[in-house]
Structure formats: C-alpha cells, structure tokens
Amino acid sequence: MTPVNSLEVEQLAYAYPDGTQALFGVDLSIARGERVALLGPNGAGKTTLVMHLNGILTAGHGSVTVAGTPVRKDTLKEIRQRVGLVFQDPDDQLFMPTVRDDVAFGPANAGLRGEELDRVVKDALDRVGMLAAADRPPHHLSFGQRRRVAVATVLAMAPEILVLDEPSSNLDPAARRELAEILRSLEVTVLMVTHDLPYAMELCERALILSGGVIAADGPTRELLSDADLLAAHRLELPYGFAIPAV
Amino acid sequence: MGAGHHHRLYRPGDSVVHRLPPQCKLLAVLAFAVVVVATPRERFWAFAGYAVLLMAVAAVARVPAAYVLRRMAIELPFVVFAFLIPIIGMGERTTVLGVSLSVPGLWAAWNILAKATLGVIASVLLAATTEPRAILVGAQRLRLPSLLVQIAMFMLRYLDVIVDEMRRMRVARESRGFEARDFRQVPVIARSAGALFIRSYERGERVHLAMLSRGYSGQMPIIQDMSASVKQWGAALALPAVALAVLGLAL
Numbered sequence: 216m217t218p219v220n221s222l223e224v225e226q227l228a229y230a231y232p233d234g235t236q237a238l239f240g241v242d243l244s245i246a247r248g249e250r251v252a253l254l255g256p257n258g259a260g261k262t263t264l265v266m267h268l269n270g271i272l273t274a275g276h277g278s279v280t281v282a283g284t285p286v287r288k289d290t291l292k293e294i295r296q297r298v299g300l301v302f303q304d305p306d307d308q309l310f311m312p313t314v315r316d317d318v319a320f321g322p323a324n325a326g327l328r329g330e331e332l333d334r335v336v337k338d339a340l341d342r343v344g345m346l347a348a349a350d351r352p353p354h355h356l357s358f359g360q361r362r363r364v365a366v367a368t369v370l371a372m373a374p375e376i377l378v379l380d381e382p383s384s385n386l387d388p389a390a391r392r393e394l395a396e397i398l399r400s401l402e403v404t405v406l407m408v409t410h411d412l413p414y415a416m417e418l419c420e421r422a423l424i425l426s427g428g429v430i431a432a433d434g435p436t437r438e439l440l441s442d443a444d445l446l447a448a449h450r451l452e453l454p455y456g457f458a459i460p461a462v
Numbered sequence: 463m464g465a466g467h468h469h470r471l472y473r474p475g476d477s478v479v480h481r482l483p484p485q486c487k488l489l490a491v492l493a494f495a496v497v498v499v500a501t502p503r504e505r506f507w508a509f510a511g512y513a514v515l516l517m518a519v520a521a522v523a524r525v526p527a528a529y530v531l532r533r534m535a536i537e538l539p540f541v542v543f544a545f546l547i548p549i550i551g552m553g554e555r556t557t558v559l560g561v562s563l564s565v566p567g568l569w570a571a572w573n574i575l576a577k578a579t580l581g582v583i584a585s586v587l588l589a590a591t592t593e594p595r596a597i598l599v600g601a602q603r604l605r606l607p608s609l610l611v612q613i614a615m616f617m618l619r620y621l622d623v624i625v626d627e628m629r630r631m632r633v634a635r636e637s638r639g640f641e642a643r644d645f646r647q648v649p650v651i652a653r654s655a656g657a658l659f660i661r662s663y664e665r666g667e668r669v670h671l672a673m674l675s676r677g678y679s680g681q682m683p684i685i686q687d688m689s690a691s692v693k694q695w696g697a698a699l700a701l702p703a704v705a706l707a708v709l710g711l712a713l
Contacts, residue, residue: 269675292677300675306623307668310616312595316685321676323683332685354622372676 219283221247221376221404222268226277228428229263237263239428240277245376247282250398250405252415252436255425256450261380261408264425268378268406269298282375296325299369303380305361309353314345314364317353321372339371340364343397359390363397376404383414412440412453424449471533471589478697479523479591483690484600486698487592491584493702498580501709503573508712509580512705516583519701525590533586540578544571594618599688612682616669624662631658 222245230236237260245251255261266272267279270286279286281297302308311317318336327335340346343363353361362382369377382398383391395418398405409415415422415436422436426449432439439445441459446452453459474480479487494512501508520530551567588597595618601611631654640650690698 266671271671271674292679295675295677298675300672302668302672304668306620307665308672310619310669310673312598312615312619319685320673320678320683323685324677324679328684352619354619368676 219247220244220280221249221282222406223280224264224267224277225280227264227267227274227279228276229267229272230275231263237428238267238275241425241428241430243423243430243433245404245406247375247404248402249421250407250419252419252422253406253408253425254410254412254415254422254439254449254451256410259425259449260428261425265300265378265380265408268376269295269300296321296372297375299372299374299377301362301365301369301377301379301382303384305353305358305365308365308368309361311353313350313352314340314356315349317364318349318368318371321368325372335371335373339367342370342401343367344393357390359386359393362386362390362394366394366397370401370403374403376406377401379405379407379409381409381411382407383409383411410451412446412451413457416440416459424451426450471586472593473525473529473590475524475591477523477591479519479587482591482694482698483603483688484592484596485603485688486600486690486695487588488597488600488604490698490701491588493699494584494705495581497702497705497709498577501577501712503569503576505709505712508709509576511708511712512580513583515701515704515708516580516587519587523587523591525587529590530583530586533590534579534582537578537582540574544574544578547571547574596688599686602682602684603688608681615682620662620665623665624658627661628654628658 222243224241224243227238227241228236229238241260241264253261253264263272267274267286268281270279270288270291273288274286281294284290284293284297286294309317311320315336318339319332322332322335336349337346340349343366345360345363345367348356348360348364353364356364366377366379379398382394386394391414395414398407398418405419407415407419419436421434422432422439423430424432424439424445431449432445437459440453498509498512501512517527520527547570548563548567549561551564551570553567554565555562556565556568557563592600595615598611598615598618601614602608635650635654640647642651
C-alpha cells in the first residue's frame with residue numbers, strides 16, 4: 216500500500232459566482248512531511264486554490280483530498296481540523312482578546328477542556344517561541360510576533376498540513392529569519408503560498424508554479440528558480456542581486 | 463507599552479472585589495441598580511445609605527474617590543438634562559434664588575440625578591475592578607444572548623485596529639494637504655468614514671473565514687472555566703442584599 220499523501224488535488228476548477236473563472240483544472244499532490252512552495256504572480260489563483268483546501272470554497276469541478284479524506288460538506292469539520300490555514304494578515308486570524316484564548320479557540324471547538332486544553336495551548340505557543348506572551352492582547356504584539364502566534368493558533372489543532380499565505384510579507388529581516396527557523400523546526404507538511412522566491416528557496420525543496428489557473432511547473436525549487444525563461448513566462452522574478460546559491 | 467496593557471477603565475489590583483468572578487459582580491451591580499431604581503424618590507435616607515454602601519465597596523477595592531469622580535464625567539449630559547427639567551417643568555412653582563422653578567420638575571430632577579449617579583458609580587466600580595474581557599466572559603456565563611456577547615467581544619478586540627486604520631487615513635489625507643477647518647470639509651470626512659466602514663466589513667468577512675477554519679460553529683467555546691463558589695456569590699450579592707435591607711428600613 217502506498218502511503219497516503221497529505222494533500223491531493225485533482226482537476227480542480229472553479230469559477231466565482233460572477234462568472235470569472237479562477238482555476239482551470241489544477242492537479243497536485245504533496246506527500247507527508249514535504250515542504251512545498253506554491254509560486255505565482257498576483258491574480259494567478261493562489262488564494263482561490265487555498266480557499267479550496269479547507270472547504271471555504273467548494274470545487275466547481277474536480278476534487279481535493281486531505282490525508283485520504285475528500286473535502287465535502289459532510290467532512291468539513293474534520294477537514295478544517297486537518298488543514299491549518301495561516302492568513303496573510305494576522306489581525307484577521309487573531310480575533311480573541313488574549314493570545315492564550317486565541318490559541319485555545321480551535322482545540323476548544325474540537326471539544327478539548329481544562330488541563331488538556333491548557334497543555335495543547337502551551338505546547339503550540341512554545342513551538343513558536345511565544346509562551347511568554349500568552350496573557351497579552353494580540354494588538355500589543357509586534358507584527359512578527361503576531362504572525363508567529365497565528366502559526367501557533369493553527370499548530371494547536373495538530374494539522375496534517377500547514378498552509379501559509381504569504382508568510383514573509385511585512386516582516387523585517389530578523390522576524391523573517393525567526394519565522395523560517397520556526398517553520399523548519401516543525402515536523403509537519405507545509406504548503407507555502409508566496410511570491411517571495413528567495414524565501415521559497417530557503418525553506419522548500421520543491422516548488423509549484425500556479426499561473427493562469429493551472430499548475431505550470433512542478434519540480435525542485437532550485438531548478439525552477441534557475442530557469443529564467445520559465446520565471447519570466449509567469450511574471451516571476453528573482454530580486455535584484457539575488458543568485459541561486461551554489462550547492 | 464506598560465500601561466497600555468490594560469483597558470483605560472480598568473484599575474489593576476488584587477483586592478477581594480477584583481478577585482470575585484465577573485458573573486457575580488455583574489449580577490450584583492444589576493440587582494443593586496434595580497433596588498436603587500425601585501426606591502421611592504422621597505426616601506432620602508435610603509439614597510444616603512446606598513451611597514455609603516458604594517463607598518464601602520470602593521474602600522475594599524482600593525479605588526480612590528478621585529478616580530471614581532473623574533470617570534463619572536460620562537454622566538454630565540444627563541446632569542444638564544436634569545437641571546433643565548425644573549426650569550421647563552409644569553405645575554406648582556416655587557422660587558429659588560429668584561428663579562421660578564416647577565416643584566414636580568425638581569422632584570423629577572432629583573430622582574434622575576440620585577438614581578443615575580448611584581448607577582454610574584456602581585458601573586465605574588465594576589469596570590475599575592474587572593477587565594473588559596472578563597466582564598464579557600461573565601456575561602457569557604450568565605447566558606446573555608451569545609450573539610450580543612460575541613459582537614461586544616469583537617468590538618473590544620478590533621477597536622484599536624480600526625482606530626489605527628482611521629489614524630492612517632487621517633495621515634494620508636493630511637499628507638496631501640487636507641485640513642479640516644469648517645463644514646465644507648465634511649464630505650471628505652464622510653467619504654473616509656464610508657471607506658473605513660467598507661474596510662471593516664471586509665475584515666469582518668476575513669475574520670469569519672478564519673473562525674470557520676478553526677471549527678467555529680456559531681457558539682464561542684468556553685475556554686476558561688470561571689465557575690463561582692457559593693461563598694463568592696454570597697460576597698458579591700451582599701451588596702444588593704444590604705441595599706434591599708436599607709430600602710426596607712426606609713420604607
């Protein structure tokens with residue numbers, strides 16, 4: 216028996232209610248434990264794809280399967296526990312009055328109470344190095360700290376796959392490096408949606424390019440980013456002065 | 463950000479009053495207000511008794527009188543209204559310092575002033591000894607409509623975010639030479655308010671998605687179990703109980 220993939224997307228197509236077609240048949244699979252970057256220019260359909268992964272949008276055509284469980288109306292509760300979505304703006308994700316309450320929100324919805332809940336919350340905050348801020352209100356934290364707490368809120372649900380939307384946006388260089396260290400230390404499947412190519416290079420072995428609503432390329436990040444023509448064809452560019460480091 | 467960690471109405475402390483579970487304090491203040499409102503306005507001694515009771519609570523909670531007085535500024539509009547009633551009131555009239563005043567109006571003004579002041583002091587003491595979020599947890603425990611509690615909770619969380627957004631919009635306006643001098647600038651401010659509303663609405667949608675992503679199903683989960691002991695209920699409800707006794711004596 217082949218091991219079950221963390222994420223399996225087959226022929227996924229989606230059009231918004233106003234008729235704009237965003238996805239035209241996306242195929243991808245991510246094995247357990249992989250860290251994969253999903254690259255693409257603005258408007259390529261990245262966010263639309265992400266919204267399908269935990270059933271916020273439901274597939275117009277095709278299917279999404281998380282660890283063997285198909286995303287359907289009747290499996291939503293289970294799916295949302297398995298797919299941890301980290302939003303781009305931590306203020307959208309941290310809606311409770313304190314960091315502790317926020318991290319506890321997901322597990323409490325799943326039915327955890329008392330000491331067990333406490334342990335899960337402490338563990339998640341510890342993994343992102345934010346345990347000391349447990350009793351503070353989120354709006355008193357720095358942006359980088361808020362993003363780390365946002366990661367913790369999702370980790371507390373012990374997800375099968377962590378999906379990060381533009382994790383490096385608005386971070387200063389130190390916060391960016393700290394987040395990278397945290398992400399590397401987590402033993403969980405990661406799908407990182409970004410157009411920050413060096414960050415993808417740093418963290419992910421494998422990358423996908425989503426362009427025009429389909430997967431245009433799939434391969435080792437180093438190879439994709441070395442192919443200037445491929446990048447140019449999909450409105451992706453390495454930042455000025457950046458060269459792929461030699462192996 | 464030291465001081466900013468607490469809401470500006472909250473006064474951190476470790477008194478008996480601070481430590482009481484929020485639901486007890488909420489119910490105590492509510493019951494106290496009912497007793498005050500139910501007191502006939504002619505019973506001056508009862509009102510004096512209530513005032514002494516609140517002073518005792520303030521002393522136990524170590525909330526200084528000056529602090530309470532400053533917070534009472536919120537009552538000012540009602541005070542102005544109360545002063546107007548005797549002047550514009552009808553019926554039998556009397557003359558005080560050369561001004562003709564309505565007697566029923568004077569009674570009505572006294573009634574409003576005395577009861578509102580006692581109610582405001584009780585609320586100020588509640589806010590000074592209970593963190594805003596704890597008050598909401600208390601409201602949740604008292605089974606107040608969960609939708610209202612959730613709305614209040616989000617207001618508490620996002621007020622700063624929205625005020626910050628408002629500030630950024632003001633900076634953006636002023637960086638381009640805008641100055642709000644008189645009424646002709648109102649349309650610009652109104653459009654900014656509209657934009658702010660739309661931004662907040664869109665944020666609301668994103669927050670809802672984030673909640674759904676973590677298993678939200680219409681009810682806020684109970685995260686802290688803040689159940690109150692019989693002793694704590696007894697301590698909190700002593701306030702309305704004594705007030706009721708005062709009322710009984712005055713009648």
